[in-house]
Amino acid sequence: MKDTIYTIPLTDAFNSEDECPFCYITRNLEQDAISFILGSAYMEDDIREQTDKMGFCKEHYKKMYDYGNRLGTALMLHTHYKALEKELKAKMESFSPSQTSFFSKFKKTKASTDSSLDALPHWIKAQDKSCYICNRIDTNFKRYMDTFFYLYTHNPEFKQLFSNSKGFCITHFGDLMTLSETKLNTSQKESFYPLLFAKMEENLKRIEEDLSWFIDKYDYQNQDAPWKSSKDAIPRGIQKLVGTYVQDPPFKEN
Ligand SMILES: [Zn+2]
Ligand SMILES: [Zn+2]
Structure with a gap:
């Protein structure tokens, strides 16, 4: 790995005198991701397929709402709803409640570890965390972290920036x-x-x-x-x- 498209933004972040250069990077990545998805990317089929599946997290729905482009948000929400309803229907159809007798309340039953029983609560919990923007940030952030360790071990000037941070x-x-x-x-x-x-x-x-x-x-x-x-x-x-x-x-x- 030589100098990459990540080197300059990372060096800028370390020069920014921010309390944390990686927060600085993350904020830029987040703003890039928001303007990307609400720019025109939501009209591209392959991207829309991903937002339909992943949706967004609490924090990013709020930030998208603040950003603007109400029509873009509505279009993404609409097709995400369709995908979600379909998936939820399948999960609910395969759900079967456990048998709860008077005595079974007092002991741990085998049923409580049954994966078919856990599937629906797990799926619901996963929806909460699933987010196209978080995912996009994470993917790019990993590259910045790799670049950090590369520069730290190969570039004495960067090492100096690190020790001055x-x-x-x-x-x-x-x-x-x-x-x-x-x-x-x-x-x-x-x-x-x-x-x-x-x-x-x-x-x-x-x-x-x-x-x-x-x-x-x-x-x-x-x-x-x-x-x-x-x-x-x-x-x-x-x-x-x-x-x-x-x-x-x-x-x-x-
Ligand atoms: Zn930070
Ligand atoms: Zn998110």
């Missing part, structure tokens, strides 16, 4: 921990983990201190004191924990 949110720190297991060799791990852990510690502490000063600013004695870097301590503090930009206005069709 503000660390990562807890969610993406988790992704880095999971992937580093297979992406790095033993000697690379020896230098990667101490650096990554130091970044996390140092930057969580920095935000903790920003929050502390934010609170102190409410003391009347500090009312004329400068905000320092605390003014946006709440949105940055939340992003660092769960990887979301609470202060972002809704992303809209222009």
Whole structure:
């Protein structure tokens, strides 16, 4: 793997001074996915086949609604409904309730582990998580993660960018921990983990201190004191924990 279409956006993300470069990447991927699907992609048969099957998650229905293109949304919803009704009908037809006698309430019956009995609740749960936009983001995000480990191990300038960064949110720190297991060799791990852990510690502490000063600013004695870097301590503090930009206005069709 040489320089790819992922190298420049990834380098930009590390130069952005964001609380987490991977949150920055994810936000761009999400906006790209929303404008893609609500642009004109929903009119393409192969794409529509996927949205019919997958639908969208709670969060992305909200973001699609905020974005605009009501007709596009209605068209996708309509054919997704048709697909869903058909699939649900088949699931309901093959569903059979378990036999519940007075005594069986008190002991675990074999029926409770029966897969035909679990099939419908499992299917319903899976619908909740199934999302065309999440899926599209995940596919591209994996490529950015691969690019990260490639650049980290092959490009000294990128390694420097990494060590100058503000660390990562807890969610993406988790992704880095999971992937580093297979992406790095033993000697690379020896230098990667101490650096990554130091970044996390140092930057969580920095935000903790920003929050502390934010609170102190409410003391009347500090009312004329400068905000320092605390003014946006709440949105940055939340992003660092769960990887979301609470202060972002809704992303809209222009
Ligand atoms: Zn993040
Ligand atoms: Zn989603």
